[in-house]
Amino acid sequence: MQRTERGVCFPTSTGYDRLSSVNWILIVAMVGVALTGALAIAAAIAAGASDGASEGSDAERSAIWQAGFAPADLQVLAALAARARVDLAASQVEVVLWHAGHGIVVTGSRLPPGRFGATVAPGEGVAGRALAGGRTTAAGVGTADDSGLVAIAVPIPTADGVAGVIAATGLFGAADVPRLEALAAEAGRRLSADGSGVRHAG
Numbered sequence: 001m002q003r004t005e006r007g008v009c010f011p012t013s014t015g016y017d018r019l020s021s022v023n024w025i026l027i028v029a030m031v032g033v034a035l036t037g038a039l040a041i042a043a044a045i046a047a048g049a050s051d052g053a054s055e056g057s058d059a060e061r062s063a064i065w066q067a068g069f070a071p072a073d074l075q076v077l078a079a080l081a082a083r084a085r086v087d088l089a090a091s092q093v094e095v096v097l098w099h100a101g102h103g104i105v106v107t108g109s110r111l112p113p114g115r116f117g118a119t120v121a122p123g124e125g126v127a128g129r130a131l132a133g134g135r136t137t138a139a140g141v142g143t144a145d146d147s148g149l150v151a152i153a154v155p156i157p158t159a160d161g162v163a164g165v166i167a168a169t170g171l172f173g174a175a176d177v178p179r180l181e182a183l184a185a186e187a188g189r190r191l192s193a194d195g196s197g198v199r200h201a202g
Contacts, residue, residue, distance in 0.1 A: 059116035059117055060074055060078070060106060060107045060116050061074065062116075062117060063104055063105065063106040063107070063116050063117040064077075064097075064106045064107070066099055066104055066117070067097040067098070067099045067104050067106055067164075068099070069097065069106075069163075069191065069192060070192050072192065073191050073192055074106065074107060076187050076190045076191060077095045077097075077106060077107050077156075077187060077191075078095075078107045079187075080095065080156075080166060080183055080184065080186075080187040081093045081094070081095050081107055081108045081109040081166065082109050083183055084109070084166060084168055084180055084183050085109040085110065085168070087179060087183065088152075088168055088170065088172060088176050088179065088180060089170060090109075090168040090169060090170040090172075091110065091169055091170040092108070092109070092110045092111060092168070092169045092170070093108050093109040093110070093111075093166065093167070093168045093169075094107075094108035094109075094111055094115065094127070094166070094167050095107045095108055095156070095164065095165075095166050095167075096120050096127050096131065096164045096165050096166075096167065097156075097163055097164035098131070098162070098163065098164050099119075101122075102119050102120060102121050102122060103119065103120035103121070103122070103127065103128065103131045103164060103165070104117065104118070104119055104120070105117065105118045105119075105120065106164075125151075125167075126138065126139050126151040126152070126153045126167055127153045127165055127167035129153070130153035130154065130155060130165040130167070131153075131164065131165055134155055134162050135155065136152070136153070136154045136155070136177060136181060137152075137153045137154075138151065138152045138153070138172075138177060139151040148171070149171070149172040149173065149174070149176065149177075150169060150170070150171060150172070151167065151168070151169045152167070152168050152172055152176060152177055152180055153165045153166070153167035153168075154166060154177070154180050154181045154184045155184065156184045156185075156187060156188045156191075157184070157185055157188045158188045158189075158191050163188060163191055165184075166180065166183070166184050166187075168180060
């Protein structure tokens with residue numbers, strides 16, 4: 001008796017081709033190898049992203065500790081930066097707190113590597129000028145209606161004084177200034193009252 005090989009028939013332009021069980025095994029094996037490779041690549045990417053996030057968090061925690069604030073304050077300020085970037089469609093946002101007579105970058109959104117923990121001298125750039133003066137500072141391209149602002153820095157007020165500033169860069173209009181001031185004021189009310197970095201008013 002002649003033994004026939006069982007398989008599956010597929011239509012072609014010339015009739016039907018038979019796909020044997022051996023071919024099925026090869027196809028399944030190839031698909032398995034491809035999926036394994038894809039999963040390995042995805043895992044490596046995820047691990048890299050996790051490591052980057054861990055490094056950023058460590059740098060932020062170190063900076064917030066230097067500024068004399070609590071880890072809970074870091075969460076408030078990180079949320080402030082993320083909210084400001086979305087609401088203002090900013091390209092970059094950083095939060096600078098007072099520390100030993102200068103500013104220190106404690107958190108932000110879309111900041112370049114190594115920016116956390118960087119110092120900002122009073123009067124240096126828009127953030128430094130806002131720190132030194134304790135008031136909102138902006139820079140732009142000189143349009144009469146303030147529609148060409150490219151940087152805004154506003155104080156973060158607390159009950160004890162100015163904790164620091166939040167600075168945003170991008171392309172803004174005049175309406176974005178009070179919006180950022182409102183976000184900073186809201187965050188300031190949620191900061192701990194014993195931050196040693198607070199610059200007292202007056």
